[in-house]
Structure formats: structure tokens, C-alpha cells
Amino acid sequence: MPVIPLTAQVQWSIPDIPWGAISPELVLFGTGILVLLLETAGPHRLRASALAFLAAAGGAAAGYGLTGEVTWPALLALAGLAQLALTATWRERPRVLSALLSALGIVATLGVVAWQWQTLAGGELLATQSGLADMVAVDGVALFTRVTVLLAALVSIPLGWSYLETRRIHRAEYYPLLLFAAVGMNLLASSQDLLMVFISLEVLSLALYILTGFAKRDLTSQEGALKYFLLGAFSSAILLYGIALSYGIAGTTNIPAVGAAVAAADTPAALAVIAMALLIVGFAFKTALVPFHMWTPDVYQGAPTPVTGFMAAATKAAAFAAFLRIFVGAMGASQWSWIPALWTLAAITMLVGAVLAVVQDDLKRMLGYSAVAHAGYAAIGLIAATREGVSGTLFYLLVYAVMSVGAFGVLSMLERRQRRAVSISDLAGFGKRFPVPAGMLSLFLLSLAGIPGTAGFMGKLAVFRAGVFAGQWVLVVIAVLSSMIAAFFYIRVIRAMFMDDEPDDLETFELEPTPGLSAGLAASAAIIVVLGVWPTVVIDLAEQAAAFAG
Amino acid sequence: MTEIPILTLLIVIPAVFAGLIGLMSAESRESIRAVALVGTLVTFGASLAILPGFAVGEPGFQLVESAPWIPAWGVTYLVGVDGVSLLLVLLTTFIMPLVVLAAWDHEAGAKGFFASLLGLQAAMVGVFVALDLILFYVFFEVMLVPMYALIGIWGGANRRYAAVKFFLYTLVGGLLMLVAILYLYFAAGAQSFAYEAILGVELSTTEQTWLFLAFFAAFAIKVPLFPVHTWLPDAHTEAPTVGSVILAAVLLKIGGYGFLRFSLPYFPEASTTLAPPILVLAIVGILYGALVAMMQSDIKKLVAYSSVAHLGFVVLGIFALDVTASAGAVVQMVNHGITTGALFLLIGFMYDRTHSRVIADYSGLMKATPVFGGLFLVTAMSSVALPGLNGFVGEFPILLGTFQTYPWAAIAAVFGVILAALYLLWAYQRMFHGPIEGRAEGMTDLNAREIGVMAPLVILMVAIGLYPQPLYERVTPTVEAIVIGVEEAGVATEEPGDLSVEAAAEEDSQ
Structure with missing residues (x-):
């Protein structure tokens, strides 16, 4: 076991940074900073801007003084100057600019991911390649999850714009926070080291805590943010304990090394089990597996709705990617220790999520509980612990991201x-008045219910098939039972929209979908239908991405 | 290859027309219904093109088309027809233009209504021609959505309850089937979901029984068989006229089709063992349906329960495991589609005029509306299986064949025939004979369009009744192959008794 001599002279060497490996995160992060800088510009913000300029200038000077480098400090100083100039001259900055920039940044990131896929796959399967001193893995799971996260973020931008505008809570921080959360998720999906897992988890969580409380005059939003923060911090702590114990076993936090150490014969089984249990609990919080789902309904209900959609979809995708890499990838050899635990969690999750969703009247809460059930379905592929399972889970999460963002x-x-929370009875007659949005919601709900012809069915088929392959019959049957229960409440919403009569005392109102919103929803709906009818290409990609599970 | 993929076209044409309607303005009701009519007529015309290419006397699948779909999972787009599906496809394409014509004056939400009809048609044809289990499942479930909409949006007073019940019942059955499909796929080597790839898979007795039950759940609900029939009277009664027609004519047939296509060939042993209890359920359905029908005061409910009874005959014929009976069951499915479809249409025409379906509200309709009365009489006669009409040529072989294998079942079922005559003719007598009273007063007779809708149906009733040969010569070879397959498998598995025990033990240890 390597012992680090504390007194010895520590040689600091900057690891060879493979910029290509973390290029998606860099692009996203850069966009986030840019948007944030831009936001400080404005008529009332000259003072803040001057401060920012001073900070930049100071940083540049310090950088030059310490390293002797010219390029980076100069660029930094230039950025500060440009920002100050912008603030002074451009007083009527259109608000849509940040949204556009963020969207462009995400598209660019998607492009970078595609480039990575191209070069790293070389048209063939990917093996896990590590970079950045083994901190970051560049493999199919990372790439596929990035796509999922980025798609969800991309759609959340126009949705958020319209929503925040009408609720008059449009504050500039929305877009950078969204981008930073996406950075965290991307990093989480590619973490190859438990510390990296922890850091990226914190990055994404911090951004999400703030986003949850974004409607700061809304009490439920505040309540949600506080709950999310407290429980999130709690779960982070548990995860950190798990990481510490793993380090105790392996002497390293590198995920494959930890996996090998846990599987080693001389490792005390009790220690391994406890470490694993703590890791599972930590992730179960993030993926909202029962009984660690307690925060979900409140947070989902309180958060601004587009944030809820993003949170439900993207966080789950990223956390499952880490789940996959740690458990299926690294700890495949010690399946005996974690499969029963996850099996139990998944089974309870599917049933409890579905049953509790049935009794909800508030639509957001209902979708919140349904999100819990869906985490259970996605976990089937994880428990299968096979290549089919990994690809099934990846595909499922992509599909779930699209339908959940769309529904929210x-x-x-x-x-x-309505200017308030929506209950199922509020939807009465909605379909007759506004057939297009109602039809879209129906499509998303049918997809969530797993009706064929929609992507949801293909997703379920993927994970069920993986479960069957791994001999997890009981789990598949439980999933089917849960789907039966779940169908009931999805159908109930559709019934309310199209079949119930409009209440007489309803005030007249108009829906004014902005072009961005319409485009976002239409794109989601199109993806749902296309993946439902012709999922071949995406399934092939998911299969490719799952190569690492052998 | 320049061969026209005719079966694919039968799915694509209605779907395209449904999409076309989706693009039209909701205001233009006239053009929407015209497009719907053209769409269904074109599909019907195209479906007739199957006939010359279909070799009579061949038991297997013909006109097979295939294309890769999801190769990574072994899912293929594979369609084809045999004798059984041929008839059901033609029945579907034949009924649909009539349905559109019958709904010609439909007003509320015409766009969604006609688009649902065409979407439904695409899925129904798909169910009958799909030769890949996933493809079949997709069509099987997709069908739910437009039907759910038809009942729930355009149905009667209690439509929401009926629609949700219909949806959930069918979905539950379907999901059980999905698990069984996955099991079969896995047992067959996990290479392909194609129908024939799974056909030869070896299964232990326990496996067969469970899988049989899972498929049975899906199809028994669909047929519907007693005691899972309770959704049907609700759905039938609440659905708009054309919804009831489609339900009776096509949707219920999917259950019978499923038994023949999947249950018997895949699980011959379980089918043989479980046939007697299923026959009992069928007979209970026949008698119970008939008795409950007799008690109804609402004519539409009466016909709905008569469907339960008629479909009981179909199940009886299929599980009698006799070629004559099974062929009769297939023909009877077609007959029931035509006859009960016609009954629902007539009741719909009447309801449009008087807004009542209560039997006691009418008297003397024969005098008030002679054309209507005449058509109703012919249809009722067909329904009670009067010789010379189509009902007879289906029901009689069923009883005949069943008598060969399970005489007790045939004898019990005969009472159902008698009861059928009783409840329908009694209702007929109350409504059509006697002095003109109640809502019959001032009721106008059928108009040209309605007669036009009924004419092809009545012509078919007579034509099939007099000359059923074209139907039987296409169905019999297919059915014969299925039934012989079951018998052979039954013989083969009887001898090595401990083999199945071993397999069962193996399963336990998994």
C-alpha cells in the first residue's frame, strides 16, 4: 500500500492535460462564464462591472508576475476591459442574448461531443480511456450521457425563458447556473475517480440548489431549495464517508483500482459491504431511489417547472452514469455485494413511486413521483450488470430526459x-381549447406510460430485455406491475384534458407560446415519435457506448 | 424487386391519410370526411389486390415482406398473411369505408374523430399481418390510443369510465403478454423476435403453462371471455356507433386471432391440458351472455352482451382443437364482424333519430320504417344463425367440430343458440311489431346513405350464407396445420414424463 511521506519534498508537477478529453466541459464552462460576465453589464451595474474589471486586471498582473507568461494574463485583462466597455456603452442589452448564447454554447458542446465520439471511437467500439491523471474517463457511457444532459439543457433554455418572463422572475443567473449544472453533470458522467465524482456532484448540486430557489418570492420554491440543500448536503456527506472507506480499502480513489481492491480476497467483507452501502445510499439520494426519495416531491413541486424538468432528467442521467461506471464497470467482480441491495431498492422504488403517484392531485407532484418510478426502471439495466443492461439504462435515460423535459x-x-400550481381537475377541457399543447402533453404522458409508438416503449423494452438477459425475472415482472399502476394516472390526466367538460366558472385566458418554447416542445415531441418508430440508430449508439461492460 | 409491398401499403395508406387529416383545418368538416372516405376506400381497393397473389390451399405465410428494424435486438419488420389473417385483414378494410360513411354526419371534433378512425385502421391491419412479436405488440397496444379517444371523447354519458376501463383492461393483458414475449425470445436463444424463430422453442410443461396463461390473459380480455368481459358492455354501450362497430367487427377478433396465431402453436401442450377449463369458460360466457342480454332494456346493451355470447362460440371452436370447429371459429369471427357490426349500425341510425335505445320506447317500427325493419330482421336472423345466412355457416361447424372432441361442450353450447334466438327475436318482436307507438311515431326511414352502408353488409350475409366455400378453402389449410401441430405436440410430450420434471427442477434452481 503506498504510503505518502508527509515530510518528503512534494514534487509538484502539472499533469499532462488532455484538453480534448474535457473539451465539452471547457466549452460549457466558458460559455457559462461569458454569459455571467455579460450579465453583469448593464446600466445599473457599472460599479459591479468596475469591480470585475479590477479583479481581472489584478489577476492578470498577478499571473504575469508569478509565472512570467504573457498570453493568458493578457487575455484575462482584455476580457475585463471588454466587459467594462460593454457595460458603459451597451445600455439596452436584450435579455434574449444570454439565452441565445447559452443555447449556442450547448450546441457547440454537442458538436465537441460528436467530435470526441468520432475520434475516440474511430468508428469502432470505445475502451475506457483515462486522462487527466486517471481522473476522467473518456468512454461511451460518458459520451452518451453527455448527449442526454446537453439535450435536456438545450430544451430547458427556451422553456425557462418563457416561464421566467411570465412569472417575472427572469434573472440573468438562470443560464449560467444551468450551464454550470450541466458542467457538473458532464464531469460526473466522465469521472474516473471517486474524488472527481464528489467534486462534480457538488458542482451540479450547488447550481441546482440555487435554481430550485430561483422563484425567491415563492414559498414552495424556497422550501424546496432548503430541503434539497439540507438533504443534498446530508447525502453528500454519506457519499464522502463511502469514498473515505473505499480509500481505506484501496489506498486510492481511482475507481477501477477501488473495484479491484474490493474484489481482492484479503479485503474484509464487512468493510467492503459498508463502503458499498454508503456509496449506494449517496447515489440513491441523487437518483431518488426509494426510500431516499423523500426530497423529490417537494423539490420538484417547488422548483420553477423548467428547472424541475431539467433536474429530473439530467441529474438522473449523470448520476446513473456514475452508478454504472462504479458498480457495473469497476465492481463487476463483487456483484454479490451490491446487486441484492440495489435490487431491493429498485423493486421498492418502482412500486412505491407508482402507487404514490396515483394519489397525487398536483400534477407536478404526480410527475415527481412518476420520476421516482422511472428511476427504478432505469435501475434494471444497472442491476443486470451486462452490456445490454448498460446500453438499456443509457438509452432509457435519454428517452426519459426528453419526455420528462417535454412534460414539465x-x-x-x-x-x-393559471398562475398557480396545476391540479388534474384544472386540466378539464384543456384539450378542446388548446388541442396542440394538450396533444403534446398526451404524447409525453403516453411515452412515460410506455405505450408503443413512443420512445418510452422502446426504452422500457431495452431495460426489460436487459433484465431478462440477466435472469432478473422477478424484477421485470415488478416493473410491469408498476407500469400497470402507472398507466392509470397518466391516463387520468389525458382523460381530464380531452374528456372532461370545462368548468363553467373558468376565466378566459390565452396561451401565448413563444417561438422558443414551441420549438423546444415540438423538438421533444418529434424525438419521442422518431425514437418510438425508428430507434435503430440511437440504440446502436447506446450499444456502442456500453462496450466497456464487455 | 419491383413487387409492390401490398401489406405494408395497407398499414401505410391509412396512416398517411390520418396524417393528412391532421394537417387539415379543423373547420373543413366536409373535406375531412371526404379524405377519410377516400383513404379507407383506397385501402380497401389495395387490400383486394392481396387476393390474386394469395395461393389458396397453402397453410403457411404468404406475401411476406421484411425489413431490418432494430437489428441490435433482433426485432424485424416482418409482415405476411395466412388464411386466417387474410380474412381478418379483408374484414377490416371492408368495414372501414362503411364506418366512415356511417359517421358521415359526425360533427363534434371531426378532425380528431376521422384521424382516429384511420389511425386505428392502420394499427388493426398491422396487428393481423405482423409476424414479429414486438411488431405485433406495438400494433396491439397502439390501437388502444385511438380507440380510447373514440370512446372517451365522442362516447355517451358514462364514456370516461368506459374508456379508462377499456384502456386499463387491455393494457394489463398486453403487459403480461410482453413479459411472456420476452421470455420466449430469451428461451429461443435471444436472437430474434420473429414469429417463426420462436415457433420451435422447447419449453417445459411449467413454462408452457405460465406463458400460455400470460398470452391467454391478453387475448381472453380482448375476446372477451367470461369473467374478464366486464369492460365490453361498458365500452360497447358508451362508444359512439362507429366505435361499437369497430370494436365488434375487428377489435374483439384480435383475441381469437391471437389464440390461433400464438397460443395454440406456441404452447400446444398447455393448450391441450387447459382446453377443458377454457371450454367451460366459453360456455359460461355463451349462456351468461345470452341470459344477461335477455334482461336488457337497452337494445345496444343487449347486442353488447350478445357479443359476449357469440365470441364464446368462437373460443369454443378454437379450443375444441378440431379442424372443423376451428375453421368455423375463424369464419364465425368474420360473420360476427359483419352481423354485429350491422346491428350496431342500425341501432346507431335509430338513435340518431330518436335519441333513445330503450326497447320499451318503440313499437311497430316495421310499419313506421319498413326498410329499417327489414334490414334489422335480416341482420337479426343472421345473428341467430338462421340457415341460409352467414351466422349458420360459422356456428354449425363449430358445434359439429366440438362435438367430435368435446361432446359435452357442444351440447351445452346448443342451449346458447336457442337462447340467442330467444333474446334477439323477443326484442325484435317488442320493437318492430304491434301498433306504432312511442318514439316509433314520426321516425323517418333510412336515407340513401344509410341504405348504402347497410347494403354491402346484407349482401355479404346472404352471400356467405349461401356460398361460404371461398372462406373455408382459404382458412382450412392454415387451421389444419395449426390443429395438427397441437395434436402432434400433444402426442410427443406424453411419453417422456420425467423430462418435464427435470426441466421444472432446473427452472426452480435458476
Whole structure:
């Protein structure tokens, strides 16, 4: 076991940084900073801007003094100057600019991911390649999850724009926070080291805590943010304990090394099990597996609706990617220790999520509980611990991201109309008045219910098939039971929209979908239908991405 | 290859027309219904093109088309027809233009309504021609959505309850089937979901029983078989006229089709063992349906329960495991589609005029509306299996064949025939004979369009009744192959008794 001599002279060497490996995060992060800088510009913000300029100038000077480098400090100083100039001259900055920039940044990141996929795959399967001193893995799971996260973030931008505008809580920080959360998720998906897992988890969580409380005059939003923060911090601590114990076993936090150490014969089984249990609990919080789901309904209900959609979809995708890499990838050899635990969690999650969703009247809460159930479905692929399982989970999460962002998106539109939370009875007659958004919501709900012809069915088929392959019959049957229960409440919403009569005392109202919102929803709906009818290409990509599980 | 993929076209054409309607303005009701009519007529015309290419006397699948779909999972787009599906496809394409014509004056939400009809048609044809289990499942479930909409949006007073019940019942059955499909796929080497790839898979007795039950759940609900029939009277009664027609004519047939296509060939042993209890359920359905029908005061409910009874005959014929009976069951499925479809249409025409379906509200309709009365009489006669009409040529072989294998079942079922005559003719007598009273007063007779809708149906009733040969010569070879397959498998598995025990033990240890 390597012992680090504390007194010895520590040789600091900057690791060879493979910029290509973390290029998606860099692009996203850069965009985030840019948007943030831009936001400080404005008529009332000259003082803040001057401060920022001073900071930049100071940083540049310090950088030059310490390293003797010219390029980077000069660039930094230039950025500060440009920002100050912008603030002074450009007084009527259109608000849509940040949204556009963020969207462009995400598209660019998607492009970078595609480039990575091209070069690293070389048209063939990917093996896990590590970079940045083994901190970051560049493999299919990372790439596929990045795509999922980025898609969800991309759609959340126009949805958020319209929503925040009408609720008059449009503050500039929305876009940078969204981008930073996406950075965290991207990093989490590619973490190859438990510390990296922890750091990226914190990055994304911090951004999400703030986003949850974004409607700062709304009490439920505040409540959600506080709950999310407290429980999130709690779960982070548990995860950190798990990481510490793993380090105790392996002497390193590198994930494959930890996996090998846990599987080693001389490792005390009890220690391994406890470490694993703590890791599982930590992740179960983030993925909202029952009984660690307690925060979900409140947070999902309180958060601004587009944020909820993003949170439900993207966090889950990223956390499952880490789940996959740690458990299926590294700890495949010690399956005996974690499969039963996860099996139990998944089974309870599917049933409890579905049953509790049935009794909800508030739509956001209902979708919140349904998100819990869906985490259970996605976990089937994880428990299968095979290549089919990994690809199934990846595919499922992508599909889930699109349908959940879409469903919450339509909901956010409705909420603006109602100016309050939407219950199922509020939807009565909605379909007759506004057939297009109601039809879209129905499509998303049918997809969530797993009706064929929609992507949701293909996703379920993927994970069920993986479960069957791994001999997890009981789990698949439980999933089917859960789907039966779940169908009931999805159908109930559709029934309310199209079949119930409009209440007489309803005030007249208009829906004014902005072009961005319409485009976002239409794109989600199109993806759902296309993946439902012709999922071949994406499934092949998921299969490719799952190569590391052998 | 320049061969026209005719079966694919039968799915694509209605789907395209449904999309076309989706693009039209909701205001233009006239053009929407015209597009719907053209769409269904074109599909019907195209479906007739199957006939010359279909070799009579061949038991297997013909006109097979295939294309890769999801190769990574072994899912293929594979369609084809045999004798059984041929008839059901033609029945579907034949009924649909009539349905559109019958709904010609439909007003509320015409766009969604006609688009649902065409979407439904695409899925129904798909169910009958799909030769890949996933493809089949996709069509099987997709169908739910437009039907759910038809019942729930355009149905009667209690439509929401009926629609949700219909949806959930069918979905539950379907999901059980999905698990069984996955199991079969896995047992067959996990290479392909194609129908024939799974056909030869070896299964232990326990496996067969469970899988049989899972498929049975899906199809028994669909047929519907007693005691899972309770969704049907609700759905039938609440659905708009054309919804009831489609439900009776096509949707219920999917259950019978599923038994023949999947249950018997895949699980011959379980089918043989479980046939007697299923026959009992079928007979209970026949008698119970008939008795409950007799008690109904609402004519539409009466016909709905009569469907339960008629479909009981179909199940009886299939599980009698006799070629004559099974062929009769297939023909009877077609007959029931035509006859019960016609009954629902007539009741719909009447309801449009008087807004009542209560039997006691009418008297003397024969005098008030002679054309309507005449058509109703012919249809009722067909329903009670009067010789010379189509009902007879289906029901009689069923009883005949069943008598060969399970005489007790045939004898019990005969009472159902008698009861059928009783409840329908009694209702007929109350409504159509006697002095003109109640809502019959001032009721106008059928108009040209309605007669036009009924004419092809009545012509078919007579034509099939007099000359059923074209139907039987296409169905019998297919059915014969299925039934012989079951018998052979039954013989083969009887001898090595401990083999199945071993397999069961193996399963336990998994």
C-alpha cells in the first residue's frame, strides 16, 4: 500500500492535460462564464462591472508576475476591459442574448461531443480511456450521457425563458447556473475517480440548489431549495464517508483500482459491504431511489417547472452514469455485494413511486413521483450488470430526459396560464381549447406510460430485455406491475384534458407560446415519435457506448 | 424487386391519410370526411389486390415482406398473411369505408374523430399481418390510443369510465403478454423476435403453462371471455356507433386471432391440458351472455352482451382443437364482424333519430320504417344463425367440430343458440311489431346513405350464407396445420414424463 511521506519534498508537477478529453466541459464552462460576465453589464451595474474589471486586471498582473507568461494574463485583462466597455456603452442589452448564447454554447458542446465520439471511437467500439491523471474517463457511457444532459439543457433554455418572463422572475443567473449544472453533470458522467465524482456532484448540486430557489418570492420554491440543500448536503456527506472507506480499502480513489481492491480476497467483507452501502445510499439520494426519495416531491413541486424538468432528467442521467461506471464497470467482480441491495431498492422504488403517484392531485407532484418510478426502471439495466443492461439504462435515460423535459415544459406553460400550481381537475377541457399543447402533453404522458409508438416503449423494452438477459425475472415482472399502476394516472390526466367538460366558472385566458418554447416542445415531441418508430440508430449508439461492460 | 409491398401499403395508406387529416383545418368538416372516405376506400381497393397473389390451399405465410428494424435486438419488420389473417385483414378494410360513411354526419371534433378512425385502421391491419412479436405488440397496444379517444371523447354519458376501463383492461393483458414475449425470445436463444424463430422453442410443461396463461390473459380480455368481459358492455354501450362497430367487427377478433396465431402453436401442450377449463369458460360466457342480454332494456346493451355470447362460440371452436370447429371459429369471427357490426349500425341510425335505445320506447317500427325493419330482421336472423345466412355457416361447424372432441361442450353450447334466438327475436318482436307507438311515431326511414352502408353488409350475409366455400378453402389449410401441430405436440410430450420434471427442477434452481 503506498504510503505518502508527509515530510518528503512534494514534487509538484502539472499533469499532462488532455484538453480534448474535457473539451465539452471547457466549452460549457466558458460559455457559462461569458454569459455571467455579460450579465453583469448593464446600466445599473457599472460599479459591479468596475469591480470585475479590477479583479481581472489584478489577476492578470498577478499571473504575469508569478509565472512570467504573457498570453493568458493578457487575455484575462482584455476580457475585463471588454466587459467594462460593454457595460458603459451597451445600455439596452436584450435579455434574449444570454439565452441565445447559452443555447449556442450547448450546441457547440454537442458538436465537441460528436467530435470526441468520432475520434475516440474511430468508428469502432470505445475502451475506457483515462486522462487527466486517471481522473476522467473518456468512454461511451460518458459520451452518451453527455448527449442526454446537453439535450435536456438545450430544451430547458427556451422553456425557462418563457416561464421566467411570465412569472417575472427572469434573472440573468438562470443560464449560467444551468450551464454550470450541466458542467457538473458532464464531469460526473466522465469521472474516473471517486474524488472527481464528489467534486462534480457538488458542482451540479450547488447550481441546482440555487435554481430550485430561483422563484425567491415563492414559498414552495424556497422550501424546496432548503430541503434539497439540507438533504443534498446530508447525502453528500454519506457519499464522502463511502469514498473515505473505499480509500481505506484501496489506498486510492481511482475507481477501477477501488473495484479491484474490493474484489481482492484479503479485503474484509464487512468493510467492503459498508463502503458499498454508503456509496449506494449517496447515489440513491441523487437518483431518488426509494426510500431516499423523500426530497423529490417537494423539490420538484417547488422548483420553477423548467428547472424541475431539467433536474429530473439530467441529474438522473449523470448520476446513473456514475452508478454504472462504479458498480457495473469497476465492481463487476463483487456483484454479490451490491446487486441484492440495489435490487431491493429498485423493486421498492418502482412500486412505491407508482402507487404514490396515483394519489397525487398536483400534477407536478404526480410527475415527481412518476420520476421516482422511472428511476427504478432505469435501475434494471444497472442491476443486470451486462452490456445490454448498460446500453438499456443509457438509452432509457435519454428517452426519459426528453419526455420528462417535454412534460414539465407543457406544464410550465399551463402554470403560467393559471398562475398557480396545476391540479388534474384544472386540466378539464384543456384539450378542446388548446388541442396542440394538450396533444403534446398526451404524447409525453403516453411515452412515460410506455405505450408503443413512443420512445418510452422502446426504452422500457431495452431495460426489460436487459433484465431478462440477466435472469432478473422477478424484477421485470415488478416493473410491469408498476407500469400497470402507472398507466392509470397518466391516463387520468389525458382523460381530464380531452374528456372532461370545462368548468363553467373558468376565466378566459390565452396561451401565448413563444417561438422558443414551441420549438423546444415540438423538438421533444418529434424525438419521442422518431425514437418510438425508428430507434435503430440511437440504440446502436447506446450499444456502442456500453462496450466497456464487455 | 419491383413487387409492390401490398401489406405494408395497407398499414401505410391509412396512416398517411390520418396524417393528412391532421394537417387539415379543423373547420373543413366536409373535406375531412371526404379524405377519410377516400383513404379507407383506397385501402380497401389495395387490400383486394392481396387476393390474386394469395395461393389458396397453402397453410403457411404468404406475401411476406421484411425489413431490418432494430437489428441490435433482433426485432424485424416482418409482415405476411395466412388464411386466417387474410380474412381478418379483408374484414377490416371492408368495414372501414362503411364506418366512415356511417359517421358521415359526425360533427363534434371531426378532425380528431376521422384521424382516429384511420389511425386505428392502420394499427388493426398491422396487428393481423405482423409476424414479429414486438411488431405485433406495438400494433396491439397502439390501437388502444385511438380507440380510447373514440370512446372517451365522442362516447355517451358514462364514456370516461368506459374508456379508462377499456384502456386499463387491455393494457394489463398486453403487459403480461410482453413479459411472456420476452421470455420466449430469451428461451429461443435471444436472437430474434420473429414469429417463426420462436415457433420451435422447447419449453417445459411449467413454462408452457405460465406463458400460455400470460398470452391467454391478453387475448381472453380482448375476446372477451367470461369473467374478464366486464369492460365490453361498458365500452360497447358508451362508444359512439362507429366505435361499437369497430370494436365488434375487428377489435374483439384480435383475441381469437391471437389464440390461433400464438397460443395454440406456441404452447400446444398447455393448450391441450387447459382446453377443458377454457371450454367451460366459453360456455359460461355463451349462456351468461345470452341470459344477461335477455334482461336488457337497452337494445345496444343487449347486442353488447350478445357479443359476449357469440365470441364464446368462437373460443369454443378454437379450443375444441378440431379442424372443423376451428375453421368455423375463424369464419364465425368474420360473420360476427359483419352481423354485429350491422346491428350496431342500425341501432346507431335509430338513435340518431330518436335519441333513445330503450326497447320499451318503440313499437311497430316495421310499419313506421319498413326498410329499417327489414334490414334489422335480416341482420337479426343472421345473428341467430338462421340457415341460409352467414351466422349458420360459422356456428354449425363449430358445434359439429366440438362435438367430435368435446361432446359435452357442444351440447351445452346448443342451449346458447336457442337462447340467442330467444333474446334477439323477443326484442325484435317488442320493437318492430304491434301498433306504432312511442318514439316509433314520426321516425323517418333510412336515407340513401344509410341504405348504402347497410347494403354491402346484407349482401355479404346472404352471400356467405349461401356460398361460404371461398372462406373455408382459404382458412382450412392454415387451421389444419395449426390443429395438427397441437395434436402432434400433444402426442410427443406424453411419453417422456420425467423430462418435464427435470426441466421444472432446473427452472426452480435458476
